Amino acid sequence: MIMGLGALASCEDLYDDLSLHEASNQVIYTSEMDFGNTIQVNGTLTFGDVSSGVASRKWTFPAQVVDILNSENDSTSTEATVKTMFTQAGEYQVRLQQTYNSDAYVGLDLRGTELDTTISVTVLDSVSLGIKAYILNNDGSLGQELDLSDNTQNEVMAGSFVRYIVAPLGEPSAYTWNTEGGDPASSEEFINEFDVRYKRMGTFDFGLYAARERPGGSYLVEIENLLKIIPSTEPVSLEGAFDANGKISLSFSREMNANTLSPDDFTVTILNKGQAIPASVVTAALDPNEANLVVLGLGDELIFNDDEVTVSYTQGDLATTDGMQADSFVDQPVVFVGNNILKSTAYDYSFENSTAANWPYQWWGAPWDKYSLAISNTKSFDGSKSAAITLQPQGGMIIGNTDSDNNLIKFPVEAGKTYELGVWVYLEDPGNTPAGAIPPDLRFYWAPNTNWGVGANPAFTSSFPVGEWVYSSILVDFPVTGDYSLNIRGANENNTAPIKFYMDNISLAVARLRP
Structure with a gap:
């Protein structure tokens, strides 16, 4: 028994000479690191260095735009945790220089004893709005500018359009429009040019609420008795x-x-x-x-x-x-206007929330690559934008609507139901299709299980109206319940000249059929 205790004591003595060193490991955080280090002017942002094995550190902040709270020095700090307030909007860089007791790990990589890190910070203005409003001339150009003071009762003839132009500050991400007396009377479209038609007489208010989710902020414009809609001398249409x-x-x-x-x-x-x-x-x-x-x-x-x-x-x-x-x-x-299924999906049926990059070529080969597409605010059936398309002579187009990862956007349908698939088209230039040749057209195919025999929607025949918005539709059935995507094909094979048109408000709605 005595020998056992002696042996135990000898083992303990062995550990007296061991030197255990703390591992060096870089761990830096900010209070808004999950939100892109984005704050509002005069909002606070905390920087923290909880790295292990740090021998010394130095934070360096941009000059004259930062208040380091509870410190007389607003340029640098050696504290592990630093709480700051940024006083001017802009993009800024914060530098952290660290010296470690031994080579430090950053994640799984060993980086050395001297580490220099830069943290980007975005400081937004408080949300605010500058607004102007104009009566639109018949040709769509800006006419008389309106006085946006309370109770001005700017006189506008019934049937006229008013364009509201917004200059936002602080990057709001959502709008709520109150356009009393107008068409539409309200909207949540997040656009900075909004056209409203006033069809009934009376005196009406205007309002626009802008909000930003994070960093939280909002701004409200309310104008009482902005417009007085008066009798018009223009024909009713x-x-x-x-x-x-x-x-x-x-x-x-x-x-x-x-x-x-x-x-x-x-x-x-x-x-x-x-x-x-x-x-x-x-x-x-x-x-x-x-x-x-x-x-x-x-x-x-x-x-x-x-x-x-x-x-x-x-x-x-x-x-x-x-x-x-x-x-x-x-x-x-x-x-026929039904409940557009596309509205409940990410599909940009009205071209208001996408770029041309979201309507890419679908690689069918020639001649389906001979076209151009742009998202345009020159003409629109609804909202402020549409797709401006040119099909080249003897050319064509095949496009789909994709997300930012180039995945085709899908929508749900059910087998056993008939749907109306519609689109609004404005034909600007019909080109020069020879008499007797198959005219240019649009066709909407779907995947999977498409019907390759689906008809033109529309066909740009010699009698197709030029210079006005026209609705075209076909009735379609889907053989299997599930999620589908659309491919839009434009054909101009027999035309010796380009055809130019605008496309807007694609719709897919359950059809009511005659019993």
Whole structure:
């Protein structure tokens, strides 16, 4: 037993001569390192050095823009933890110089005893907005600038567009527009040029709320009685005819007078698979929420997506609230507007949130690489942007909508349902297709399980309207429930000249078919 204790004592003596050294390991943090070291002016940012084995350190901060809290020296510090306040917006570099007791690890790499690290810091202004507003001329150019003071009641003729131009500070990431009395009356579009059409008379306010999630910030502009919409001397125009849950909604350029409506002034034609469906207009009334919309009821008859529907008006008493009579029109096609599935996905159906890089060539080979595409704000059916496309002579296009990693963006559909696949197109230059040749066209294919026999949507025939937005659609079925992507093909093989057009508001909605 005594010998055992002696042996134990001898072992303990062996450890007295061991020298255990602390490993050198670099660990640096900031209080906003997970958010790109981005702060707001006069916001605080903490820098920390919790590295092991540090013999000395020195933080160096940009001159005249940093307040090192609880320190009289705002340029350098040797503390392990430094709390700072940046007083000016900009991009800055903070330097940390460290000397270690032994070669230091950075991650799994051994780097030496002298390490020099630079940390980038972004300091944003507080969120604020500069706003200007202009009446748009008929050619789309800027007209009279509006006074944005409270109660100015800038006079604007009914049916006119007002363009709001925003100059933001502080990089807001979201807008909420309040454009009372306008079309649209509100929006959450994050754009810095916003066109609003005022179709009804009255005095209206304006508001814009801008927000930034991190670093948190917001700014609110509210202007009371900014606009006074007055009677117009311009003709009233029909902007389109649309399905309204089986009825027909006529959209006019400004508010209509309910007392001038008569169903007898309207006629409707319905064809389904070439067969005429008897229909007559039984009621004509204003939409209760938008007085520029005239809703026509067909009694017990409804219209369906697989119908070809046109509506005509023979001039009677129909007039605006400011006394301008509506002109006759003949065979205005009715557009079916359903719940666009693409809106609930990342697919940029309206070209508002993507660049040309998000609509890349899909590598079909010649001639499908002979085209150009740009995201343009020259023309748009909705919002402020569209795709401006040129198909070269004897050329074509094949594109898809991709995310930042070049993955095709997908959307969900169900087998057993029929969908209406639509697009708005503005033909600027039809080129020169020889008589009798197959005209240029657009076709929408999908993957997987596409239908290669899908029809033109649209075909740019010699009768296709030039210089106006036209809606085109086809009915499609998907054989298997799942997620699909779209390839958009443009063909110009038989054209001896380029064809130029704009494309906007791609839609995919479940169709209601005639029973």
